[in-house]
Amino acid sequence: MTARIIDGKAIAAELRARVADEVARVKRDHALTPGLAVVLVGHDPASEVYVRSKHTQTQAAGMASFEHKLPEDVSQADLLALIAQLNRDPQVHGILVQLPLPKSLHTETIINAIDPAKDVDGLHPNNAGRLAGGLAALSPCTPLGCIILTKSVHPSLEGMNAIVIGRSNLVGRPLVQLLLNENATVTIAHSRSRGLAKLCAQADLVYAAVGRPEMVRGDWLKPGATVIDVGINRIPVAGGKPKLVGDVAFQEALNVAGAITPVPGGVGQMTVACLLVNTLRAACAIAGLPAPAV
Ligand code: NDP
Numbered sequence: 001m002t003a004r005i006i007d008g009k010a011i012a013a014e015l016r017a018r019v020a021d022e023v024a025r026v027k028r029d030h031a032l033t034p035g036l037a038v039v040l041v042g043h044d045p046a047s048e049v050y051v052r053s054k055h056t057q058t059q060a061a062g063m064a065s066f067e068h069k070l071p072e073d074v075s076q077a078d079l080l081a082l083i084a085q086l087n088r089d090p091q092v093h094g095i096l097v098q099l100p101l102p103k104s105l106h107t108e109t110i111i112n113a114i115d116p117a118k119d120v121d122g123l124h125p126n127n128a129g130r131l132a133g134g135l136a137a138l139s140p141c142t143p144l145g146c147i148i149l150t151k152s153v154h155p156s157l158e159g160m161n162a163i164v165i166g167r168s169n170l171v172g173r174p175l176v177q178l179l180l181n182e183n184a185t186v187t188i189a190h191s192r193s194r195g196l197a198k199l200c201a202q203a204d205l206v207y208a209a210v211g212r213p214e215m216v217r218g219d220w221l222k223p224g225a226t227v228i229d230v231g232i233n234r235i236p237v238a239g240g241k242p243k244l245v246g247d248v249a250f251q252e253a254l255n256v257a258g259a260i261t262p263v264p265g266g267v268g269q270m271t272v273a274c275l276l277v278n279t280l281r282a283a284c285a286i287a288g289l290p291a292p293a294v
Helices: 010-028 044-062 076-088 107-113 125-132 143-153 172-181 196-201 250-254 267-286
Strands: 037-042 064-070 096-097 162-167 183-189 204-208 226-229 233-235 241-247
Touching: 010 044, 010 143, 010 267, 037 044, 037 076, 037 267, 044 064, 044 267, 064 076, 076 107, 096 267, 107 196, 125 172, 143 172, 143 226, 143 267, 162 172, 162 196, 172 183, 172 204, 183 196
Parallel strands: 037 064, 037 096, 162 183, 162 204, 204 226
Antiparallel strands: 233 241
């Protein structure tokens, strides 16, 4: 068996195009321009790349993009003051504080200061709690992307056995909630789980969000399983540039899985596209408009 490759790049491009169409519609019909503010503290090179990509894609979708770059040694009070100002700003419908923050800042306090209605990263406890309660919420972007990729293979996830490996607030936990909302049967695994290979062998859907290069082996998988690899790991290559690999041993998995996302070109592509979706949804909700058709 050779698994079908789930083309995250193409699915993300299609989603961005649908967002752009809806943005054009709300601009035309309601004079509403959705706006996203991204706050970057310091000079982490990976964060700078992500922020640039968010800026470009936000503008390409026809939305307003506001960038706030703050020095590494910004005080917590100054950062909180900026967030309060963005919370009040009617042109801003989504606020994203790029993580990780420097150690001198208290991440939880910063996230909790964001107006939940503008929390497009879905990390505020109000949104996490609403999601866990099965209520409408702004959900974290990477798990949303995982669900869209899965549905490109299985339009209904009802009754399917899923395993989510990893329980972070950013990926694993919200992904479990989204899968429950889709009526999947979910196992959540983490660093203390025992018999991970056996747990995986029962799963129709495998989500790896661990941060350990190629940890999930091909012979762990149920034949025909759909595998969504969230991991982004840079491994050194002798005399060359580091290579990007996921949390799944891709070549091995290709021979067993029914469908699989590549790294790069899979989940990573979806994260920013889903950020645009969340910004559009937040703008419509704040303006009292019906939820957009994306
Ligand atoms: P975290 O480090 O916050 O969480 C990792 C999770 O993996 C933890 O729950 C941990 O368990 C679990 N874990 C660690 N070791 C094992 C093991 N041996 N067996 C089973 N579980 C284990 O990472 P994130 O959730 O933030 O990210 C996970 C991966 O996804 C990373 O590679 C990251 O780069 C990538 N990522 C990709 C994104 C994208 O857009 N494609 C976006 C966000 C993340 P415990 O809780 O017990 O410690």
